[in-house]
Amino acid sequence: MNRIEWRRFRAGIAFTGLWIVGLGAFTAWPVVASLYYSFCDYSILKSPVWSGLENYRELIHDDLFWKSLRNTLFYAGLSVPLGTVVALSLALLLNCEVRGRSLFRLFFYLPSIVPMVASAMLWLWIFNGQYGLLNWVLAPILAPFGLHPPAWLADPLWAKPALVIMSLWGVGNAMVIYLAGLQDVPRELYEAAAIDGATGWRRFWHVTLPLLAPVIYFNIIMALISSLQIFTQAYIMSEAANGNGTVSDGNPARSTLFYTIYLFTVAFYDLRMGYASAMAYVLFVITVALTWLATRIARRRMLNLD
Amino acid sequence: MRVHSKFGRFVVYLLLAVCSLAFVMPFIWLLSTSLKPIDQVMSLPMTFFPRVYAADLDGRHREVSLDFAVGQAGAVAVVTAGPEAGRRVFLSDQQLASRSSDVRVLHRVEPGWWHITAHVDATRVVRPGSGVNSDVVEGARWDIVPRSAVESRIRFRWRNYTEALATIGGDPGEPGSTAAMNHVSFWVFLGNSFTVCVLGVIGTVFSNSIVAYGFARLRWRGRDVLFAVTLATMMVPFPALMVPLYGVFRALHMVGTLQPLWLPTFFGSAFNIFLMRQFFLTIPEELSEAARIDGCSEWRIFLRIILPLSKPVLAVAALFHFLYAWNDFLGPLLYLSRKRTFTLSLALQSYQSQTGGVQWHYLMAASTVTILPIIVLFLFTQRFFVQGIATTGTKG
Numbered sequence: 001m002n003r004i005e006w007r008r009f010r011a012g013i014a015f016t017g018l019w020i021v022g023l024g025a026f027t028a029w030p031v032v033a034s035l036y037y038s039f040c041d042y043s044i045l046k047s048p049v050w051s052g053l054e055n056y057r058e059l060i061h062d063d064l065f066w067k068s069l070r071n072t073l074f075y076a077g078l079s080v081p082l083g084t085v086v087a088l089s090l091a092l093l094l095n096c097e098v099r100g101r102s103l104f105r106l107f108f109y110l111p112s113i114v115p116m117v118a119s120a121m122l123w124l125w126i127f128n129g130q131y132g133l134l135n136w137v138l139a140p141i142l143a144p145f146g147l148h149p150p151a152w153l154a155d156p157l158w159a160k161p162a163l164v165i166m167s168l169w170g171v172g173n174a175m176v177i178y179l180a181g182l183q184d185v186p187r188e189l190y191e192a193a194a195i196d197g198a199t200g201w202r203r204f205w206h207v208t209l210p211l212l213a214p215v216i217y218f219n220i221i222m223a224l225i226s227s228l229q230i231f232t233q234a235y236i237m238s239e240a241a242n243g244n245g246t247v248s249d250g251n252p253a254r255s256t257l258f259y260t261i262y263l264f265t266v267a268f269y270d271l272r273m274g275y276a277s278a279m280a281y282v283l284f285v286i287t288v289a290l291t292w293l294a295t296r297i298a299r300r301r302m303l304n305l306d
Numbered sequence: 307m308r309v310h311s312k313f314g315r316f317v318v319y320l321l322l323a324v325c326s327l328a329f330v331m332p333f334i335w336l337l338s339t340s341l342k343p344i345d346q347v348m349s350l351p352m353t354f355f356p357r358v359y360a361a362d363l364d365g366r367h368r369e370v371s372l373d374f375a376v377g378q379a380g381a382v383a384v385v386t387a388g389p390e391a392g393r394r395v396f397l398s399d400q401q402l403a404s405r406s407s408d409v410r411v412l413h414r415v416e417p418g419w420w421h422i423t424a425h426v427d428a429t430r431v432v433r434p435g436s437g438v439n440s441d442v443v444e445g446a447r448w449d450i451v452p453r454s455a456v457e458s459r460i461r462f463r464w465r466n467y468t469e470a471l472a473t474i475g476g477d478p479g480e481p482g483s484t485a486a487m488n489h490v491s492f493w494v495f496l497g498n499s500f501t502v503c504v505l506g507v508i509g510t511v512f513s514n515s516i517v518a519y520g521f522a523r524l525r526w527r528g529r530d531v532l533f534a535v536t537l538a539t540m541m542v543p544f545p546a547l548m549v550p551l552y553g554v555f556r557a558l559h560m561v562g563t564l565q566p567l568w569l570p571t572f573f574g575s576a577f578n579i580f581l582m583r584q585f586f587l588t589i590p591e592e593l594s595e596a597a598r599i600d601g602c603s604e605w606r607i608f609l610r611i612i613l614p615l616s617k618p619v620l621a622v623a624a625l626f627h628f629l630y631a632w633n634d635f636l637g638p639l640l641y642l643s644r645k646r647t648f649t650l651s652l653a654l655q656s657y658q659s660q661t662g663g664v665q666w667h668y669l670m671a672a673s674t675v676t677i678l679p680i681i682v683l684f685l686f687t688q689r690f691f692v693q694g695i696a697t698t699g700t701k702g
Contacts, residue, residue, distance in 0.1 A: 001527065008526040011604055015520025016532065018513045022573025027539045030550035037549060044553060090325060096309045096318045106688075107326045110333075113680055115633040117651040118673040121658060122336050125666050133335045136352050169332065176695045229543055232635040236655055260545045268640070273549045280546040291541035 034284075037277035044273055055278035065279065067254055068262040075160055075258065076227040079167040084220055087171040088212075091178035092204075105176070112172035120236040123166045127152035134165075153237055156253035163233060163256065174219050181215040182208065225287055231260040259283060336677075340470075340670035341462040345371050347666045358461045363424055363449055370422040372456060373448075379417050382450055383409040396421075396450060415450045422456060423448045463667070470671035474657045475645065490645045492675075495653040502567045502649055503631040509571030510578055510627040511620050517574045518582035519608045523594060533583075540576045544636070552640060566641045567634070567649075571627065578623045585619035586612060622694035625687055632680060650676050 001009065013020070038055055040048035059065050090108050094101055111119070126133045129151035138149040150158040185208060193203050209216075238251045238261070263283070267276035309315050334354070339347055342356035361370050380398040385391055387408040396415065397405070424447050471492040472478055479485025520526075521533050555566040589612060597607045613620075638652040648656065654676050658669055684691060 005527060008524065009528070012520050012524050012526030012529055015524060015604070015608075016517050016529075018572065019517040019536070019574035019579060020532075022513070022570060022575075023536070023539065025554060026551065026570050026573065027542060027547065027576075029554065030547040031542060033550035033553065034546060044556065093318060093322050093325070096315075098318060098322065104322055104326055105692075107329050109691075110681065110684070111329055113629060113633075113684055114677050115635075115651055115680065117633075117635050117654050118676045121654065121669050121673045122332055124658075125339065125670065126332060126335060128666075131348055131352065131666075133331065133352075169329065173695060176692060180695075225541075225543070229545055231545070235635075235639075236658070239655075239659055263545055264548070264636075267549050268552075277549050280549065283543055284546040287543045287546075288541055295537075 031284075034277045034280055037274050038281050040274045040277075042274035042277070043271040045271070048274060051274065055275050058275065059278055059282070064254070064257065064262060068257045068259045071160065071255065071257055072228055072230065072259040075163060075230060076224055078161070079164045079227050080220060080223045082164060083168060083171045083174065083223055084216065086168050087174035087219075088178050088216070090171070090175045091182055092208075094175075094179055095182045105179070108175055109172035112170040114170075116232040117236060119166070119169070120233040123162075123169075123233070124153065124237055124240055127162050129154055153240075154252055156255040159237075159252055159255045163230070163237070166233060167227070174223065177215065177219060178212065181212050185211050221290055221293060224290055228283065228287065229260050230258050231264070234258050234261055235264075336670050336674060339666055340466055340674050341464065342466075342667050343463050344665070344667050355460045356463055357458045359422070359456050359458045361422055361449075361451055361456045363422070363447075368424050370424055370456065372458075373421040373423055376415060376419050376421055376450055377417060380415045381411045382413055382415060383411045386410050394448070416452070419450050419452050420456060421448065421450050466667050466671040467675070470668040471675065473661075473668065474653055474672050476660065488645075490648070490653075492653075494646060495648055495650045498564060498647060499632060499650040502564055502634075503628050505568040506571045506631045507624045507627050509568060509573075510575070511624050513572050513574045514578040514582050514623060515613065515616065515620060516608070518579050518586055519604075519612060521579065522583040522586035523591075523607075523612065524604065536576045536579055540580070548636075548640060555641060561641055562643055562647065564642075564647060564649075567631070567637050578627070581623060582616070582619055585616055589615055618690065618693065621687070621690045625683070625690055626694060628683065629680065 037048055039050060039052060041051045041054070042048035094105055094108075098104070114122075129135060129149075132152070134152070135149040142149055152158050152162040189207050189211070190203065193207050198206060234256045238256045259279070260283075263276050263279045266272050266279065309318055338354050338356070346353060346356055359370050359372050360367060362368075363370065376396070378398050380396060381402055383395055383397055383402070385393045385395060385408060394412075395409070397409065402409075402411070474492050475490030475495065476488055477485045478489050521529060521536075551566075552561065555561050558565075560566050560569070593611050594607050597611055602610070633651065634649075635651045635655065638649045639655075642648055642652060645653075645656070654672055657672055661668065
């Protein structure tokens with residue numbers, strides 16, 4: 001480096017110095033340490049002891065690990081596609097030139113900024129089998145068919161679908177993104193399509209959707225990543241179903257034992273930090289694989305990453 | 307897009323109305339429950355508006371609770387003999403026929419009449435031994451009357467809010483008792499939440515703008531590599547960092563304090579650096595060049611030229627961080643263990659588990675209080691919100 005380059009380098013480091021420290025202390029070090037711990041027997045109270053692949057070997061034979069992974073994938077597999085369809089549908093409705101659009105948008109968006117703890121409380125009450133709002137609405141609809149609404153969070157079969165329903169209430173954020181994407185679609189394209197005789201459904205399928213595809217892809221991957229980390233609502237609801245302050249059960253009947261909940265329990269209740277780190281790394285690998293996919297798509301069409 | 311046919315427009319509005327109802331209903335239910343007395347929370351058929359009922363009980367006009375409808379005909383009577391003398395009972399016609407000797411009939415009861423009880427407010431009998439329970443109600447405590455004899459009107463029970471806030475930090479207890487010593491005021495939780503949010507917002511705006519300037523407006527060796535690494539860290543899930551991060555803050559003696567929740571914001575975050583960098587890139591380079599020729603240092607250019615032009619993006623980052631910090635649950639759960647240090651989110655969850663989750667009216671009132679600051683903030687800054695989401699989500 002010559003003198004000018006050296007001066008520029010110093011200025012660059014001066015401006016980004018805070019981040020270099022933060023990156024090291026709060027991301028890089030934890031990522032490395034986590035990898036090391038995952039090969040160790042480690043409770044936070046004593047220093048880690050090397051145990052090789054023991055944690056990973058145990059993981060393969062841990063029924064609860066597989067259960068939590070299955071639960072999480074089930075939840076993600078249901079909430080992500082449904083959430084995308086609902087968010088996109090709402091955005092399409094709002095994209096029609098309607099009166100009071102900003103009011104409707106407010107209605108759909110507000111739930112997505114409600115603190116998760118508060119919305120978990122609210123939905124816990126809405127899902128109440130006896131006095132809850134949802135069954136008050138559903139019971140008269142199902143009655144003519146001789147059916148009864150389920151007890152939702154108290155029923156192992158319905159607890160996860162209940163969490164999916166709750167997640168749909170929070171799609172406002174994605175909806176706003178889709179709406180912005182829709183408004184960027186050039187009018188001329190619709191006019192051209194109209195001249196070619198394409199209307200309604202075909203116009204949506206051949207004009208809107210292809211143009212919106214990158215945004216949809218990107219959002220799906222983001223939603224997938226965050227749904228793999230589902231924690232707060234499940235923690236609160238399973239503790240409420242449990243009543244005795246332990247969450248490891250994922251009540252009812254371990255149906256809401258999600259990956260992060262199990263990880264948290266192993267780390268901070270059982271103090272098996274090494275084992276938890278191995279779990280964390282498995283999650284990390286899954287997430288990296290999905291994010292790689294997201295950035296690949298995004299790089300092509302949307303983000304100016306260079 | 308314009309919908310031309312009348313029928314099409316009708317369908318669009320209908321769908322919008324139905325969806326709006328589905329999204330707004332939970333809020334209405336939240337408010338409705340938070341303003342009801344508990345006996346109307348847990349009762350069927352469900353009502354949206356909390357009501358008070360009043361009826362004549364033994365010649366006095368009183369507030370009553372509406373208990374249940376009686377299925378069969380009979381009579382309300384007073385036992386005149388035996389160990390139960392003076393007790394008021396309901397007897398069906400059959401029972402009446404077999405024990406006409408030791409009872410005096412007060413009045414007939416037709417099927418469908420309602421059982422009512424003189425209203426004793428739950429909060430007035432909270433403390434056993436103070437005798438409140440016994441002297442509130444004098445004379446007959448219940449009766450069975452036709453529905454038309456009970457008058458009702460809507461009354462919101464605003465007291466739920468003061469009571470929920472008084473008990474969210476545990477049983478307030480008598481002054482000087484252990485319960486009172488362990489009790490934490492709602493204002494402490496609110497203060498903790500605001501501390502974490504405000505310090506976090508200051509840290510976010512301060513650190514990320516400086517760092518983003520280094521990435522967007524300076525050219526130096528290693529910049530692009532560091533920026534690529536920065537972007538890569540965005541995909542690291544927080545749960546994967548949880549264990550070592552806990553170790554880091556434990557080594558710094560910060561576990562159990564609020565510091566782990568706001569201190570890291572002073573060292574930047576990948577997402578906000580990215581957000582601000584993208585904005586800084588749109589500011590014309592000529593402005594900086596002109597300033598450089600005039601002999602301005604980079605810090606001066608940053609402070610005098612770039613920052614004043616970047617208010618919108620700073621506002622977006624500040625808002626999003628406030629929202630994130632206010633709503634965060636996992637962070638506080640991880641680092642905080644003493645009640646006095648809890649943020650509002652954590653306090654709300656602990657309130658729920660400590661009350662056993664049946665005091666729905668209080669829980670909903672406390673939840674409303676937790677949501678309210680966010681809603682107010684949103685309504686005042688809507689423009690930035692929508693703008694922010696749209697830019698971060700689509701264009702980057």
